[in-house]
Amino acid sequence: MRPLSDLGIIHEKLGQLADAEQDFQKAVSLGPTSLPSRMSLGDFYRRRRNWADAEKQYGAASAAMPKSLAPWTALTSLYVLWGKKDFAEQNLQNAKKMMPEQPEGYRLLASSTWPPAILQRRLRYTGLSRSKVQCIRFRNIH
DSSP states (O other): OHHHHHHHHHHHHTTOHHHHHHHHHHHHHHOTTOHHHHHHHHHHHHHTTOHHHHHHHHHHHHHHOTTOHHHHHHHHHHHHHHTOHHHHHHHHHHHHHHOTTOGGGGGGGGOTTSOHHHHHHHHHHHTOOHHHHHTOOOOOOO
16 A cells, blocks of 8 residues: 555656546555555645545544544644634544543644634643744644
8 A cells, every 4th residue: 555655646746646646546445444545645635725535535544543643633734724714623622532642742733824813722722832832843734
């Protein structure tokens, strides 16, 4: 499955988008519960601004691996990019319920994708201090 995802990345970089999508989809079909395969296909769709299909892949990844922070982070970031702030907020609450043992994982809430007003609410929600948040940096998802 991983070689197919890697091949999809190569095809995408070469501009062969139909081949890339086919590679990513085949990786998912061979391993429907494979977190890397679902995330790779979701990331591909997000880069193409195909929000609905990215949401499906990230949602399936979070359902398959509910204790993994990666799909929850990706889904939240997707909702922010998509302009669905309420869905992002709800997703974060769901993640907190699924992973109460990972309080440090909620640093994702301080991601630079959040507008200042939402960031302030998220800080209150997680209990993180502003100085701690300034030390937190995440990869650019745009």
